[in-house]
Amino acid sequence: MSSAWGEKIKVSIFGESHGAAIGAVLDGLPAGEELDFEAVALQMSRRAPGKDPAATPRRESDLPKIVSGVLNGRTTGAPLCALIENTNTKSGDYENLQRVPRPGHADYPAFLRYGGFNDMRGGGHFSGRLTAPLVFAGAVCRQILQRRGIAIGSHVLFVADCRDTPFSPTDIPEDLLQRLASVPFPVIDREAEQKMRNTIEKARMAQDSVGGVVECALTGVPAGIGGPLFGGIEPVFSSILFGIPAVKGVEFGAGFGAAELYGSQNNDAYYFDGGTVKARTNNAGGILGGITTGMPIVFRAAFKPTPSIAREQDSVDLKTKENAKLRVHGRHDPCIVSRAAPVVEAAAAIALINLMTL
Numbered sequence: 001m002s003s004a005w006g007e008k009i010k011v012s013i014f015g016e017s018h019g020a021a022i023g024a025v026l027d028g029l030p031a032g033e034e035l036d037f038e039a040v041a042l043q044m045s046r047r048a049p050g051k052d053p054a055a056t057p058r059r060e061s062d063l064p065k066i067v068s069g070v071l072n073g074r075t076t077g078a079p080l081c082a083l084i085e086n087t088n089t090k091s092g093d094y095e096n097l098q099r100v101p102r103p104g105h106a107d108y109p110a111f112l113r114y115g116g117f118n119d120m121r122g123g124g125h126f127s128g129r130l131t132a133p134l135v136f137a138g139a140v141c142r143q144i145l146q147r148r149g150i151a152i153g154s155h156v157l158f159v160a161d162c163r164d165t166p167f168s169p170t171d172i173p174e175d176l177l178q179r180l181a182s183v184p185f186p187v188i189d190r191e192a193e194q195k196m197r198n199t200i201e202k203a204r205m206a207q208d209s210v211g212g213v214v215e216c217a218l219t220g221v222p223a224g225i226g227g228p229l230f231g232g233i234e235p236v237f238s239s240i241l242f243g244i245p246a247v248k249g250v251e252f253g254a255g256f257g258a259a260e261l262y263g264s265q266n267n268d269a270y271y272f273d274g275g276t277v278k279a280r281t282n283n284a285g286g287i288l289g290g291i292t293t294g295m296p297i298v299f300r301a302a303f304k305p306t307p308s309i310a311r312e313q314d315s316v317d318l319k320t321k322e323n324a325k326l327r328v329h330g331r332h333d334p335c336i337v338s339r340a341a342p343v344v345e346a347a348a349a350i351a352l353i354n355l356m357t358l
């Protein structure tokens with residue numbers, strides 16, 4: 001298993017959900033960058049489990065312990081390593097799952113791939129818990145980007161069929177992004193939150209789960225970053241976004257909707273705003289030819305419903321080689337999407353910093 005991503009700034013994620021700790025190593029950070037650890041803790045707490053009725057009840061403080069790479073509050077240029085302890089594991093819930101794998105989770109393919117030697121307690125290295133170190137790495141990268149005028153934010157656009165107001169593709173104020181980062185369930189339209197929460201609770205009560213979509217925006221990104229073919233913004237962002245457990249789709253700008261438009265509708269007409277070239281619309285999501293246009297980068301990541309549901313399901317007993325019934329026990333998110341919003345932002349920060357000249 002290799003869980004490293006990035007070339008210029010390489011992020012390695014290690015650990016398992018029910019092991020002693022999880023963590024991240026960041027290689028290639030510039031030296032001398034001041035790090036605000038309160039801001040890092042804020043990002044970590046946005047994702048942390050056990051804090052919201054729409055989330056798993058597993059409680060973890062998720063305070064990262066810095067092992068290396070920082071001195072007197074600044075990066076030293078050496079690999080930055082952070083450890084996050086696992087303090088609230090309950091591995092008994094997973095005892096039967098290697099024999100009778102959960103539909104929708106990684107249990108069966110991971111058993112085949114690693115010959116049964118992988119730690120499958122709590123989903124092991126496949127767990128959504130591994131997004132905690134990703135958020136740590138993203139929190140470091142976003143501070144470096146922030147200092148260069150770039151802001152990142154997101155909201156829950158959908159939970160099942162409940163929809164929030166989307167971002168305006170051309171005008172995304174920084175105070176909106178800040179407000180979204182300050183609440184546990186980020187939505188633009190507060191009425192949408194209640195509908196979404198009701199839908200999640202209804203699914204949970206029915207021993208079921210729901211999925212949804214996170215919409216993310218990056219503002220202040222200079223024009224001219226990226227490149228054609230495989231090194232462009234879309235392929236680089238997508239490659240890290242699809243590494244987030246349960247992400248099943250990524251679209252930029254008008255995305256799949258662009259396929260239904262005429263060229264005259266889809267093209268974003270340019271105009272001069274003072275000396276700056278801007279576009280009147282932003283179906284491109286701030287990217288043309290894999291290169292930033294200077295308009296906000298806007299993309300969406302779709303999350304499937306949480307696989308571990310309490311309802312009885314059909315599975316197989318890998319030992320007896322017979323069909324079997326499975327009841328999953330344990331503490332699971334009835335919906336992943338609100339906790340995934342800061343994870344999506346973190347992935348975007350890591351992707352962008354890898355494409356920039358700092």
Ligand SMILES: Cc1cc2nc3c(=O)[nH]c(=O)nc-3n(C[C@H](O)[C@H](O)[C@H](O)COP(=O)(O)O)c2cc1C
Nearest residue numbers: 105106126127128245246247307308332333336339
């Ligand atoms: C923040 C976060 C929390 C998650 N919580 C759960 C959970 O409580 N229970 C669960 O079965 N899956 C959860 N998942 C999803 C699984 O980890 C994921 O579906 C599984 O590893 C299989 O990967 P795949 O869906 O990408 O194929 C979570 C994912 C994320 C990003």
Ligand SMILES: C=C(O[C@@H]1CC(C(=O)O)=C[C@@H](OP(=O)(O)O)[C@H]1O)C(=O)O
Nearest residue numbers: 049056058122123127128129330331332
């Ligand atoms: C612990 C976290 O989420 C976990 C993600 C997860 C999964 O299968 O992905 C399953 C659950 O693990 P456990 O059974 O140990 O409670 C979640 O609680 C976290 O996000 O920090």
